[in-house]
Amino acid sequence: MESEEARPRRRQARGERRMSEILDAAAAVFAEQGYEKTTTNAVAAAAGISPGSLYQFFRSKEAVAQALADRFTVQMRAAHGEAFAPADLAAMDLDDLIDRVVDPLVAFNVANPGFKALFARPDMPPGLATAAGPIQSALLGRVEAILAVRAPGLSAPERTRSARVLVQIFQAMTPVVVAAPEDEREAEVRELKKVLRGYLAPLDG
Amino acid sequence: MESEEARPRRRQARGERRMSEILDAAAAVFAEQGYEKTTTNAVAAAAGISPGSLYQFFRSKEAVAQALADRFTVQMRAAHGEAFAPADLAAMDLDDLIDRVVDPLVAFNVANPGFKALFARPDMPPGLATAAGPIQSALLGRVEAILAVRAPGLSAPERTRSARVLVQIFQAMTPVVVAAPEDEREAEVRELKKVLRGYLAPLDG
DNA sequence: AGAGAATACGAGCAATCACTCGTATTCGCA
């Protein structure tokens, strides 16, 4: 056994560009049609290539989604910025803290409407869950870290549960924020923050 | 033009029973597989009948979902009970009020796991939205009525928005409650109520 | 009992879709 399956084929610059174009197209079509209803031929057409060419770069429809997930993960981490210093956290006003965490996440979701079409679907295939996991984990870990500082009275399991609830609230209300017309978005975000604050305030030291 | 399309075929008792059995089967399969992945043949098999027989009673897969939605709507209204008298509402403790509204709804969702598989899917076909609408409207109206009594300071648009947020929170957290193992369900419900309470408390007179 | 309608069957049709394959073209590189 020397070759195995792990020979990712040498790519040219042209190929890398094509892959990126395919992912752009996939994000757009996923966002508009949803994952299940999206046909691979439609993605290829949107990318301006033939069905066969798409499969030169991705082994399957799910592989496209997976790659898109990976790209989102990277972009998300970048958009979200670096973690806060605990000193900042402890000193910060609760409202400021919420603004600071929520605003960039909302901005990311508004800028990438395809994101939720991929990761908010109820039947996440195993491959995708693997890709979505890191995102979820990163968020949860971040929130838990914040809670550890702001609500030191919480036991570890309580902290985990509370973090899960907070993330869940955010993910539940984000679609509405994204779907809202430009001039109502701010109001929706305010509501989202109200909910988060209402849940956090009693925990906050 | 005398016949049109509106002749619903005379049913025998046997037929009504079959329809109910088919809906039972559909609810089970939808709950397990999700709507899209559910095949009509699978529903027929689960109901112990042939594919052809299913189509004696329902014109299409969507018609099955629609009928199931209608049935859920009726059951939900029944499960939820009658509206509160405003006097009760005004006097009641906020925690009691939340218990009183949330508990039956949670119970319904736990008892009917197929419910969310049908109505929580992101791509609701027009026919289904029509069926889901009344449910949503009923809930929203109910919550708005409560807010009108408990938070008289709110303007009408504010009241509408707050009601929407509350319903959204509930619907977002319900799947987790339903999916939770028996012995953790109560804790999940407590979290749900905490979130609702956190959002409501500042509004409550 | 007997007729007509309702119920039941299940093989199969037509359409859809993820994916393949044989072939043609273009690129990187010596």
Add this chain to the structure above:
DNA sequence: TGCGAATACGAGTGATTGCTCGTATTCTCT
């Protein structure tokens, strides 16, 4: 310049699936 590899094509394939149709059985009602 020439060669091997990467890229590109798009008609076609096999599998799936919602649904039909011809036919057989069972019910209701007189």
